Amino acid sequence: MLTKEQKKELIRKFGPETASVLIGQNGLTDSISDEIKSQLKVKKSIKVSLPHGVEDRGAMAEEICTRTGAELVDLRGRKVILHKD
Numbered sequence: 398m399l400t401k402e403q404k405k406e407l408i409r410k411f412g413p414e415t416a417s418v419l420i421g422q423n424g425l426t427d428s429i430s431d432e433i434k435s436q437l438k439v440k441k442s443i444k445v446s447l448p449h450g451v452e453d454r455g456a457m458a459e460e461i462c463t464r465t466g467a468e469l470v471d472l473r474g475r476k477v478i479l480h481k482d
Contacts, residue, residue, distance in 0.1 A: 399468060399480060407442055408471050411478050416446035430464045437467055437481040447475040
């Protein structure tokens, strides 16, 4: 579990960075989940871009966290920052 200060630092770090995983119109497929897990294993923290037209971005972010075991750091617009120790 990240502290508030650690979350702020990650948000600052990933602010200008482009997302490393883009979720397309097919949604959160098994291959996308596997890619997120793989990148989290190597990088510990990543930025993910949600698809256009998602009605409930919060629910999708929670689904990503559930399927990958990651912690939600931030959700702004269609960008999600995830962390996993």
